[in-house]
Amino acid sequence: MSRETGALRASGICVRLGKLDVLKDVSLEARKGEVLGLIGPNGAGKSTFLRVMAGLRLPDTGRVTLDNVAFAAISPNRRARHIAFVPQNGGRPPPMSVYDLISLGRLPFGCDLANRAAILRAMAETGTEMLKNRPASALSGGELARVLLARALASETPYLIADEPIAALDPAHALSVMTLFRDLARKGTGVMVVLHDLTLAARFCDRVVLLDEGRIVGCGIPADIMTDAAMRAVYNVDVRRLDGAVIPWSLLRTDGDAIR
Numbered sequence: 001m002s003r004e005t006g007a008l009r010a011s012g013i014c015v016r017l018g019k020l021d022v023l024k025d026v027s028l029e030a031r032k033g034e035v036l037g038l039i040g041p042n043g044a045g046k047s048t049f050l051r052v053m054a055g056l057r058l059p060d061t062g063r064v065t066l067d068n069v070a071f072a073a074i075s076p077n078r079r080a081r082h083i084a085f086v087p088q089n090g091g092r093p094p095p096m097s098v099y100d101l102i103s104l105g106r107l108p109f110g111c112d113l114a115n116r117a118a119i120l121r122a123m124a125e126t127g128t129e130m131l132k133n134r135p136a137s138a139l140s141g142g143e144l145a146r147v148l149l150a151r152a153l154a155s156e157t158p159y160l161i162a163d164e165p166i167a168a169l170d171p172a173h174a175l176s177v178m179t180l181f182r183d184l185a186r187k188g189t190g191v192m193v194v195l196h197d198l199t200l201a202a203r204f205c206d207r208v209v210l211l212d213e214g215r216i217v218g219c220g221i222p223a224d225i226m227t228d229a230a231m232r233a234v235y236n237v238d239v240r241r242l243d244g245a246v247i248p249w250s251l252l253r254t255d256g257d258a259i260r
Protein backbone atom coordinates (compact mmCIF):
# COMPACT_ATOMS: atom_id res chain seq x y z
CA MET A 1 0.00 0.00 0.00
CA SER A 2 1.38 3.41 -0.93
CA ARG A 3 1.92 6.14 1.67
CA GLU A 4 -0.84 8.20 0.04
CA THR A 5 -3.97 6.13 0.73
CA GLY A 6 -5.96 5.56 -2.47
CA ALA A 7 -9.58 4.75 -3.13
CA LEU A 8 -11.80 2.62 -0.90
CA ARG A 9 -13.78 0.38 -3.23
CA ALA A 10 -16.49 -2.22 -2.71
CA SER A 11 -17.30 -4.56 -5.59
CA GLY A 12 -20.18 -6.99 -5.90
CA ILE A 13 -20.99 -7.04 -2.18
CA CYS A 14 -23.65 -9.57 -1.17
CA VAL A 15 -24.63 -10.22 2.44
CA ARG A 16 -27.27 -12.69 3.59
CA LEU A 17 -28.46 -12.57 7.20
CA GLY A 18 -30.80 -15.33 8.26
CA LYS A 19 -33.21 -15.73 5.36
CA LEU A 20 -32.78 -12.18 4.12
CA ASP A 21 -30.54 -10.97 1.30
CA VAL A 22 -29.55 -7.72 2.99
CA LEU A 23 -27.08 -6.55 0.32
CA LYS A 24 -27.45 -7.57 -3.31
CA ASP A 25 -24.45 -6.95 -5.53
CA VAL A 26 -23.52 -3.54 -4.17
CA SER A 27 -20.52 -1.78 -5.73
CA LEU A 28 -19.34 1.65 -4.66
CA GLU A 29 -16.20 3.75 -4.45
CA ALA A 30 -15.62 6.19 -1.59
CA ARG A 31 -13.25 8.97 -2.58
CA LYS A 32 -10.93 11.06 -0.51
CA GLY A 33 -11.94 14.71 -0.42
CA GLU A 34 -15.68 14.14 -0.60
CA VAL A 35 -18.65 13.70 1.71
CA LEU A 36 -20.56 10.67 0.48
CA GLY A 37 -24.01 10.32 2.01
CA LEU A 38 -25.74 6.96 2.27
CA ILE A 39 -29.52 7.37 2.43
CA GLY A 40 -32.46 5.00 2.25
CA PRO A 41 -35.34 3.70 4.36
CA ASN A 42 -35.06 1.68 7.57
CA GLY A 43 -33.79 -1.81 6.85
CA ALA A 44 -32.38 -0.88 3.41
CA GLY A 45 -28.97 -2.28 4.39
CA LYS A 46 -27.07 0.96 5.06
CA SER A 47 -25.49 -0.07 8.38
CA THR A 48 -24.61 -3.49 7.05
CA PHE A 49 -22.91 -1.94 4.03
CA LEU A 50 -21.03 0.58 6.17
CA ARG A 51 -19.70 -2.22 8.35
CA VAL A 52 -18.53 -4.08 5.26
CA MET A 53 -16.81 -0.91 3.98
CA ALA A 54 -15.09 -0.49 7.35
CA GLY A 55 -13.91 -4.10 7.39
CA LEU A 56 -16.06 -4.95 10.41
CA ARG A 57 -18.20 -7.48 8.56
CA LEU A 58 -17.13 -9.94 5.89
CA PRO A 59 -19.41 -10.06 2.86
CA ASP A 60 -20.64 -13.44 1.62
CA THR A 61 -19.43 -12.51 -1.85
CA GLY A 62 -17.61 -9.53 -3.26
CA ARG A 63 -14.66 -7.68 -1.82
CA VAL A 64 -13.49 -4.35 -0.48
CA THR A 65 -10.12 -2.92 -1.46
CA LEU A 66 -8.13 -0.02 -0.10
CA ASP A 67 -5.64 1.37 -2.58
CA ASN A 68 -6.30 -1.76 -4.69
CA VAL A 69 -5.29 -4.08 -1.82
CA ALA A 70 -8.01 -6.50 -0.64
CA PHE A 71 -9.03 -6.16 2.99
CA ALA A 72 -8.10 -9.81 3.46
CA ALA A 73 -4.46 -8.81 2.94
CA ILE A 74 -4.57 -5.87 5.38
CA SER A 75 -4.22 -6.45 9.11
CA PRO A 76 -7.02 -5.05 11.31
CA ASN A 77 -4.55 -2.68 12.94
CA ARG A 78 -3.32 -1.34 9.62
CA ARG A 79 -6.89 -0.98 8.38
CA ALA A 80 -7.77 0.99 11.54
CA ARG A 81 -4.96 3.40 10.71
CA HIS A 82 -6.73 4.18 7.43
CA ILE A 83 -10.43 3.90 8.27
CA ALA A 84 -12.14 5.18 11.42
CA PHE A 85 -15.67 4.05 12.22
CA VAL A 86 -18.45 5.70 14.20
CA PRO A 87 -21.10 3.11 15.18
CA GLN A 88 -24.81 3.87 14.93
CA ASN A 89 -25.35 2.87 18.49
CA GLY A 90 -22.28 2.73 20.68
CA GLY A 91 -24.09 0.51 23.17
CA ARG A 92 -23.28 0.88 26.84
CA PRO A 93 -20.04 2.86 27.14
CA PRO A 94 -17.20 1.21 29.07
CA PRO A 95 -16.55 2.42 32.64
CA MET A 96 -13.98 5.08 31.80
CA SER A 97 -13.73 8.83 31.48
CA VAL A 98 -14.69 10.61 28.28
CA TYR A 99 -11.03 11.54 27.74
CA ASP A 100 -9.95 7.90 28.00
CA LEU A 101 -12.74 6.78 25.67
CA ILE A 102 -11.74 9.35 23.05
CA SER A 103 -8.07 8.41 23.46
CA LEU A 104 -8.93 4.86 22.34
CA GLY A 105 -9.01 6.36 18.84
CA ARG A 106 -5.21 6.48 19.01
CA LEU A 107 -4.90 2.79 19.86
CA PRO A 108 -3.99 1.65 16.31
CA PHE A 109 -0.98 3.98 16.40
CA GLY A 110 0.54 2.88 19.72
CA CYS A 111 1.84 5.48 22.14
CA ASP A 112 3.36 8.33 20.20
CA LEU A 113 3.78 11.97 21.09
CA ALA A 114 1.14 13.04 18.58
CA ASN A 115 -1.49 11.25 20.64
CA ARG A 116 -2.41 14.06 22.99
CA ALA A 117 -2.54 16.67 20.23
CA ALA A 118 -4.83 14.50 18.10
CA ILE A 119 -7.13 13.82 21.07
CA LEU A 120 -7.33 17.51 21.93
CA ARG A 121 -8.06 18.37 18.29
CA ALA A 122 -10.86 15.78 18.17
CA MET A 123 -12.38 17.17 21.39
CA ALA A 124 -12.23 20.73 20.03
CA GLU A 125 -13.85 19.69 16.73
CA THR A 126 -16.75 18.02 18.53
CA GLY A 127 -17.13 20.48 21.42
CA THR A 128 -16.50 17.72 23.95
CA GLU A 129 -13.68 19.37 25.95
CA MET A 130 -15.97 20.24 28.85
CA LEU A 131 -17.03 16.58 29.09
CA LYS A 132 -13.53 15.14 29.30
CA ASN A 133 -13.52 14.28 33.01
CA ARG A 134 -17.07 12.94 33.07
CA PRO A 135 -17.68 9.17 33.19
CA ALA A 136 -18.69 8.11 29.68
CA SER A 137 -21.53 6.06 31.18
CA ALA A 138 -23.19 9.27 32.49
CA LEU A 139 -23.53 11.06 29.14
CA SER A 140 -26.76 11.95 27.38
CA GLY A 141 -27.46 10.31 24.01
CA GLY A 142 -26.31 13.33 22.02
CA GLU A 143 -23.22 13.85 24.17
CA LEU A 144 -22.23 10.21 23.74
CA ALA A 145 -22.73 10.49 19.96
CA ARG A 146 -20.31 13.44 19.87
CA VAL A 147 -17.79 11.58 22.04
CA LEU A 148 -17.93 8.52 19.74
CA LEU A 149 -17.34 10.83 16.79
CA ALA A 150 -14.40 12.38 18.67
CA ARG A 151 -12.94 8.91 19.26
CA ALA A 152 -13.00 8.27 15.51
CA LEU A 153 -11.65 11.74 14.68
CA ALA A 154 -8.75 11.19 17.09
CA SER A 155 -7.50 8.50 14.69
CA GLU A 156 -7.03 11.18 11.99
CA THR A 157 -7.47 8.55 9.30
CA PRO A 158 -7.78 9.20 5.54
CA TYR A 159 -11.32 7.74 5.66
CA LEU A 160 -14.06 8.36 8.20
CA ILE A 161 -17.14 6.13 8.11
CA ALA A 162 -20.02 7.23 10.32
CA ASP A 163 -23.37 5.54 10.87
CA GLU A 164 -26.09 8.11 11.65
CA PRO A 165 -23.71 10.36 13.64
CA ILE A 166 -26.23 13.21 13.86
CA ALA A 167 -29.38 11.20 14.63
CA ALA A 168 -29.30 12.13 18.34
CA LEU A 169 -27.98 15.67 17.94
CA ASP A 170 -29.82 18.97 18.39
CA PRO A 171 -29.97 21.23 15.30
CA ALA A 172 -26.90 23.30 16.26
CA HIS A 173 -24.72 20.25 16.88
CA ALA A 174 -26.04 18.50 13.76
CA LEU A 175 -25.09 21.50 11.62
CA SER A 176 -21.73 21.74 13.37
CA VAL A 177 -20.96 18.07 12.62
CA MET A 178 -22.00 18.36 8.97
CA THR A 179 -19.86 21.49 8.62
CA LEU A 180 -16.98 19.57 10.20
CA PHE A 181 -17.43 16.78 7.63
CA ARG A 182 -17.23 19.35 4.83
CA ASP A 183 -14.04 20.81 6.37
CA LEU A 184 -12.50 17.35 6.70
CA ALA A 185 -13.32 16.61 3.05
CA ARG A 186 -11.81 19.93 1.99
CA LYS A 187 -8.59 18.86 3.71
CA GLY A 188 -8.66 15.51 1.87
CA THR A 189 -10.50 13.07 4.13
CA GLY A 190 -13.01 10.70 2.54
CA VAL A 191 -16.19 10.90 4.63
CA MET A 192 -18.91 8.31 4.22
CA VAL A 193 -21.96 8.91 6.34
CA VAL A 194 -25.42 7.38 6.80
CA LEU A 195 -28.07 10.07 7.16
CA HIS A 196 -31.83 10.10 7.60
CA ASP A 197 -31.96 13.90 7.49
CA LEU A 198 -32.59 14.49 3.80
CA THR A 199 -32.34 18.26 4.19
CA LEU A 200 -28.79 18.04 5.52
CA ALA A 201 -27.87 15.24 3.10
CA ALA A 202 -28.90 17.39 0.12
CA ARG A 203 -27.08 20.40 1.47
CA PHE A 204 -23.79 18.92 2.70
CA CYS A 205 -23.04 15.81 0.62
CA ASP A 206 -21.02 15.90 -2.60
CA ARG A 207 -22.66 12.63 -3.67
CA VAL A 208 -25.44 10.56 -2.24
CA VAL A 209 -26.09 6.86 -2.60
CA LEU A 210 -29.72 5.83 -2.36
CA LEU A 211 -30.05 2.30 -1.06
CA ASP A 212 -33.35 0.41 -1.12
CA GLU A 213 -33.94 -3.24 -0.25
CA GLY A 214 -30.23 -4.00 -0.41
CA ARG A 215 -29.60 -2.44 -3.81
CA ILE A 216 -28.20 0.89 -4.95
CA VAL A 217 -31.03 2.62 -6.80
CA GLY A 218 -29.17 5.89 -7.34
CA CYS A 219 -25.69 7.36 -6.91
CA GLY A 220 -24.63 10.88 -7.84
CA ILE A 221 -24.98 14.51 -6.86
CA PRO A 222 -27.97 15.08 -4.54
CA ALA A 223 -29.95 17.09 -7.11
CA ASP A 224 -29.82 14.19 -9.56
CA ILE A 225 -30.61 11.43 -7.06
CA MET A 226 -33.03 13.02 -4.59
CA THR A 227 -35.72 13.67 -7.16
CA ASP A 228 -39.39 13.92 -6.21
CA ALA A 229 -40.02 10.62 -7.99
CA ALA A 230 -37.19 8.81 -6.18
CA MET A 231 -38.27 10.14 -2.77
CA ARG A 232 -41.82 9.01 -3.48
CA ALA A 233 -40.75 5.59 -4.71
CA VAL A 234 -38.31 4.83 -1.90
CA TYR A 235 -39.68 6.64 1.15
CA ASN A 236 -43.34 7.05 0.18
CA VAL A 237 -43.18 10.74 1.02
CA ASP A 238 -43.90 13.93 -0.82
CA VAL A 239 -41.11 16.53 -0.53
CA ARG A 240 -40.80 20.29 -0.73
CA ARG A 241 -37.64 22.13 -1.69
CA LEU A 242 -35.95 25.15 -0.22
CA ASP A 243 -32.67 26.49 -1.58
CA GLY A 244 -31.84 23.08 -3.03
CA ALA A 245 -32.56 21.27 0.25
CA VAL A 246 -35.09 18.44 0.26
CA ILE A 247 -37.66 18.62 3.03
CA PRO A 248 -39.89 15.57 3.71
CA TRP A 249 -43.35 17.15 3.80
CA SER A 250 -46.19 14.66 3.79
CA LEU A 251 -46.86 10.95 3.68
CA LEU A 252 -48.35 9.41 0.57
CA ARG A 253 -51.44 7.23 0.39
CA THR A 254 -51.24 3.91 -1.37
CA ASP A 255 -52.54 5.60 -4.54
CA GLY A 256 -49.55 7.99 -4.42
CA ASP A 257 -51.53 11.08 -3.35
CA ALA A 258 -50.22 13.13 -0.42
CA ILE A 259 -52.01 12.97 2.94
CA ARG A 260 -52.29 16.62 3.95
Ligand SMILES: Nc1ncnc2c1ncn2[C@@H]1O[C@H](COP(=O)(O)OP(=O)(O)OP(=O)(O)O)[C@@H](O)[C@H]1O
Nearest residue numbers: 017018020022040041042043044045046047048049
Ligand atom coordinates in the same frame (compact mmCIF):
# COMPACT_ATOMS: atom_id res chain seq x y z
N1 LIG B 1 -28.11 -10.39 12.51
C1 LIG B 1 -29.16 -10.26 11.70
N2 LIG B 1 -29.95 -11.31 11.37
C2 LIG B 1 -30.99 -11.18 10.53
N3 LIG B 1 -31.32 -10.01 9.93
C3 LIG B 1 -30.57 -8.95 10.20
C4 LIG B 1 -29.45 -8.99 11.09
N4 LIG B 1 -28.89 -7.76 11.15
C5 LIG B 1 -29.64 -6.98 10.35
N5 LIG B 1 -30.64 -7.68 9.78
C6 LIG B 1 -31.63 -7.16 8.86
O1 LIG B 1 -30.95 -6.64 7.73
C7 LIG B 1 -31.67 -5.55 7.19
C8 LIG B 1 -30.72 -4.39 6.99
O2 LIG B 1 -30.30 -3.91 8.25
P1 LIG B 1 -29.42 -2.60 8.37
O3 LIG B 1 -29.18 -2.36 9.82
O4 LIG B 1 -28.25 -2.72 7.49
O5 LIG B 1 -30.43 -1.51 7.76
P2 LIG B 1 -30.34 0.07 7.75
O6 LIG B 1 -30.58 0.50 6.36
O7 LIG B 1 -29.10 0.54 8.40
O8 LIG B 1 -31.60 0.46 8.64
P3 LIG B 1 -31.89 1.67 9.67
O9 LIG B 1 -32.12 2.90 8.83
O10 LIG B 1 -33.15 1.23 10.35
O11 LIG B 1 -30.74 1.81 10.61
C9 LIG B 1 -32.81 -5.26 8.15
O12 LIG B 1 -34.00 -5.80 7.61
C10 LIG B 1 -32.41 -5.99 9.42
O13 LIG B 1 -33.56 -6.42 10.13
